[in-house]
Amino acid sequence: MYYFYINFKTFKDRTIWIHHGDCGHCKNGNGMFESGSNEKGFWAGPFKELSHADEALNSLIKLFNYQPEIGRHSCCQ
Numbered sequence: 001m002y003y004f005y006i007n008f009k010t011f012k013d014r015t016i017w018i019h020h021g022d023c024g025h026c027k028n029g030n031g032m033f034e035s036g037s038n039e040k041g042f043w044a045g046p047f048k049e050l051s052h053a054d055e056a057l058n059s060l061i062k063l064f065n066y067q068p069e070i071g072r073h074s075c076c077q
């Protein structure tokens with residue numbers, strides 16, 4: 001399963017990475033501190049396929065007034 005994280009404060013400054021659920025940064029959408037989504041942002045997912053996460057993220061950023069950098073974290077290679 002794949003996930004990505006939108007951080008409300010930093011999405012304009014930092015790349016939005018897609019992660020595999022097994023990644024230490026992601027932990028199935030619970031994040032590094034295993035606290036789940038919180039007021040600072042949210043995890044989107046799970047997506048069954050990496051391409052589904054790509055599509056969802058691209059659809060989401062169309063709603064923004066800004067084009068953030070997006071990428072696939074090394075855990076997806």
Ligand SMILES: [Zn+2]
Nearest residue numbers: 019023073075
């Ligand atoms: Zn990762």
